[in-house]
Amino acid sequence: MSGRTEGALSRHQSQNWEQPLPATEATAPAPDSALLLVEGVTKHFAGVMALSDVSLEVRPGEILGLLGENGAGKSTLLKILSGVMPPTSGRIVFDGAEFNPHNPQDAKRHGIVTIYQELSLIPTLTVAENIFIGRAPLGPLGLVSWRKMEQDSRAIIARVGLDLDPATPVSALSVAEQQLVEIARALSLQSRLIIMDEPTSALTETEVQKLMSIMDRLRRDGVAIMFVTHRLEEASAICDRMTVLRDGRLAGHLDREGGPIKLPKIIEKMVGRAASELYARPTQRDVAGDVRLSVRGLRTVRDPQAPHAIVLEGVDLDLKAGEILGVAGLVGSGRTELARAIFGADRIAAGTITLDGKPIAPTSPADAIALGIGLVPEDRKHQAIFAALGILNNFSIAALGRYSNAAGFMAERREREALASYRKTLSIRMASPEQAIEGLSGGNQQKVILARWLARDPKVLIVDEPTRGVDVGAKAEVHQILVQLAARGIAIMMISSELPEVLAVSDRIVTMRRGRITGEMPGIEATEEKLMELMALDRKQEATP
């Protein structure tokens, strides 16, 4: 078993921060008695068949990868297991007994802990309270002991490498930090089965490695894990077995036979045909464009509402027409801050921005957009999507002026035609323009947001984590789209926490750390190792800030 573990982590050995793990195989229960059995589970939503006759099993002390394209039914299955919703039919056996959780509490009682895809923290409460929700430690008199709660949570979040004041409200955290808090919370619960629905989608390499070593240790302690991710390298590195779903049906099981499960095998199961190379390395394209956007000495102010936010400490940057500039960095390196500052969404303290040689000073997104800058924000749910509105309204909202006449009336036919054409070029899978955008899979939502900006025909397009939660197929499509846009002369700045993605599409890459640019290189020369070095926090520096 230890050999297997080494294999799983071999990719990460060089940066493994954890102490060498003691071998604990003696305590692991027999691996072949299933902890969880799912038999013929089917789930209908009004009209939609989300799951059809799915069966699988999870054994104690193993990590089962659950894979599939967007909308394949992964989250639905996990929600059924964690008591959020009942199956339409089918049987679940947990620990040898029939298991029908009526609500999340039921599942929790049985030792099933879930990290949901949509973050389920309470934004108004502190980190400590979120970790201890419903089980706050009590002091004398049976009253909640805040001190103990905060002390304990400090230790709990430290396990995932977070160093935050536990009294910080969650609303002040970045998405990545929230994700880590959620993981930390799940790990702190007594559990026999941990369900993780895309826990890594907001994380960068370092945190992912941290998480993987924790998962590995849990595995040795006999805890079973179900793990969903669209980053197949991760899955391949850590999973003992995989179950693949396609269109709500079981597409097959994959077993690690000696070595990690190979990516092409996974992709073939997922999409039903052999996959070509996943990430095409960029061919050295001819980026002869002029400098479109130029940033000099950009600084931002500390917002009293978000005291932990990174501030930019003087950023210099050039972005050429027709190029894709990848921006890499760890969580909290200030990439999002940079994007927001250029876009006029945050206040700038000092520095100049020029667009096509003319100085600009956007004080609101509306200003920036009028100048020809677009931003696809990182937090799709809170910053991009109008959940209550249909796809059409979501699509045209940034370009209302283009699809309306001088009197202010919408030119709905033109609007629909435009959407129809983007639907084709971006291959957006949707039922009708009136469909609520919430009903789309993450990847398709993301494409609608991209279409929103394409409709404005921007000079500069900033995309922040453009493929978060997007499946391999759609991810490749999004990359394709970005490359095509650049070819049309749009200057693209792509922020991504997924290094393979940065490497795959960037013509040029800059790295950021603590609000500063720390390096730059052509995409063709970059490797993960080189980038990591420029991104990583210098430990000595960190010790003496």
Next chain:
Amino acid sequence: QDKLTILGSIPNLGFPFFVHMLNEIKAEAAAQGVNLIESDGQNSAPKQTADIEAALVQKVNAIVISPLDVNALAPAIEEAVKAGVPVVTIDRRVDGVEGILAHVGADNTKGGEAEAQAMVAAFPNGAKLFHLQGQPGAGPAIDRNKGVHNVLDPLKDKYQIIFEQTANFARAEALSVTEAGLAANGKPDAIICANDDMALGALEACAARNFTDVKIYGFDALPEALVAVRDGKLAGTVEQFPGEQSRTAVQIAVAYARDKTEPKEKLVLLTPIVIGKDNLDKAERLGETK
């Protein structure tokens, strides 16, 4: 010698009837050369109670009050009496509190009776009626309603109330309620209303249907109603002499506060009358209608 200070408290300055009352209190206080603290109960017994409590802290020399509710204001008035402050009540009489200096009033129940009797006199052979009541639960609404029923209930056979609804003392509501009543029941012979605002609203509803011969009775003798009575649009309105009540009450209170002059009568009851076209001159506020 310091000027005397008295509290003048009325139930709700949102209504013209009480605005007039307070104005008269103000005028009389000025005439008597005393300071006046004004209090508006804002249609809330706790608010009027609070105003009395605040006045007691300020050591007023006397209190003239038209209580929003005779029961709910009793404790506050009792407190004032206990503190040795002379209290004169206007309009509504508070029972059960010992030591109130005097009461000057024209009972709302009597007013309601007068209103109904005026209608009876106009229709000796019986009539079909609408009755628009005031805000449910409010003191004057209860009393006026009682008065009307005191007279009409024994005469049920001749005088049928075919439509009885509240319009909350409000003109707009009276208009739509009357519209509904007219549509449902056709034209009545008379409409009895618990205040003038509602009477004027009912008047608009009748006018819109060209039912000009419906006899509409109001209550309070507001100038606007008096004009309507003069023009023959309203059949009558009940006059309770709020101005005279207020002035008399202030006089009694000030006289006692100055030199402990006991009032000649502890109970000054003015008889409410119905103002019709022929006795317009009896109306207290006729002067304001020129």
Next chain:
Amino acid sequence: MSSTTEQAQRGGINVARLLMSFGPLMFLAVLIVVFTVLKPSFIDPINIFNIMRQISITGLIALGMTFVILTAGIDLSVGSLLAFCGMVAAVVAKGGTANTLSLSTSGTQGYGWFAALLAAVVVGAMAGGVQGFAITRLKVPPFVVTLGGLTVFRGLTLTISNGGPISGFDASMRWFGTGLIGPVPVPAIIFAIAAILCHIVLRYTRYGRAVYAVGGNAEAARLSGLRVDRILISVYVIVGFFAGLAAFVLSARLNSSEAVAGIGYELTVISAVVIGGTSLFGGIGSVGGTVVGAALIGVLQNGLQFNNVSSYTQSIVIGLILILAVAFDRWLKSRVRR
């Protein structure tokens, strides 16, 4: 709301399907049938027109309130603002506060109905604008600002008129409250036109799209380049405008502007909007729903009065039916596929 009524508004949906999909409309239909069975004269044109005239005042304000609530805001000041605008209109129409008493239509030295109307809607819109400004610039929640407005405007109204009404307008002004065009009351026509305009604005204009977007997700709207603050201010201007218009019509109808007008209207108006399916959390709703909501309340009140139900019982029945109408709608929505 949303999908179902929007479908309906795009036409081409049969009546039964429409009734089935939008609870309040079905409830409205049932109520009309029940009241007609109880008393056939309920459905007489004269009574129907009565109802239309009655709902036109709160209905007009409810149209404006729809905009506000679509942005996840609220306006509690509308009742007081109505009184204030009505008083302003009266002062303009009569040329001062002094001549409060003459019911005669002759001899007024005022500035005529047009000036009065203009004054009412301009003052209403400006008052709304000031509140919108406080909401967006001072960052005070709409609930607080307009609750403040509720007491401030009432105080101002009472101050202008010293508590009394201002009455007696000329025939040309009164026409807006009491006139008929054919058999149809003018206020009902004004309401119908306003409702259609609002529907068009919300459904077919750029501005309407922006209102929904701001209510759906203000942060996403800002990041999509909408001037969120301006849009927020504009909806309070709109509801203020409608409060002014309603005030003018009400004054014309009553031949009087009263200081106590509009007390409690905020709740009636908000009920109409919410019963009509507009979400208090913004982004979802429609003018059609609001019209149905206003009609439901109007029919209930009129129908109960029509049957001379005691006012105590009326309160109880109205409260229960409002809850049931919405509960029924939720139940339909949870069953019917959207």
Next chain:
Amino acid sequence: MSSTTEQAQRGGINVARLLMSFGPLMFLAVLIVVFTVLKPSFIDPINIFNIMRQISITGLIALGMTFVILTAGIDLSVGSLLAFCGMVAAVVAKGGTANTLSLSTSGTQGYGWFAALLAAVVVGAMAGGVQGFAITRLKVPPFVVTLGGLTVFRGLTLTISNGGPISGFDASMRWFGTGLIGPVPVPAIIFAIAAILCHIVLRYTRYGRAVYAVGGNAEAARLSGLRVDRILISVYVIVGFFAGLAAFVLSARLNSSEAVAGIGYELTVISAVVIGGTSLFGGIGSVGGTVVGAALIGVLQNGLQFNNVSSYTQSIVIGLILILAVAFDRWLKSRVRR
């Protein structure tokens, strides 16, 4: 609110810092100083106790409302429910509705104050529970359910008492409204104890933290294993309980239960909570804030009355100051680092 006052509640913060960080409290302090300078007798213990007694009624309800608003709910029915519970208490205390008139304290055949109190709070809590049930099971928004409740409970109250008041309770009951313990009025003591208990419950119990969680994000709370529906129902039970308690104290104070009691209280109560920094969108707020909010309103009303400001001007000033107090708070928060 939130962090700042919570810090304060955790103790150990100096007064100046506290004042600086929570706008309404600072405003309250300034108002007290201003009123005292204008008229030194303002600060007489008698007057202070008057104010405390005056705010105790709406204050009690506001405590319960804090729970409701923390869950992003609202309860518009509290004023009517107060009247209803008061009437129930009166019927129990007097042994029937018949003897409505006797103010004499002797010869009542009722069941005594304890039964009256019990009846008031149980009926209030049950009424709240029914509304909570409609909200969670019928999925009708709180605004609609409690707006329905507002008219239903008023109608029931009027039906019970046939419109009139029920008056005249015995001395032991009246003590709860008019009694003193030392120099302190009993209602103020009841309010203080209730506020402390609520503070402890919200801040230091798992239940209290669950209330915050549900308001912060109901779906996330459900996924975290909280019984969201039960918690939602419970907050309406709590506010109902407090409406009952307030009704009992009010009846004892006025020696009378009126059918028109509590009209408009919903807005006063919600103001107190919102001015105290509790967000209408849930999840943020505190009992301390609510107490300050209630005190701010009480001091304003009393102080203006004390200085004989005309009632119309009072309305205007109160409205403006409420807005300013909250605006000032927002401004402080946008400046001061948390």
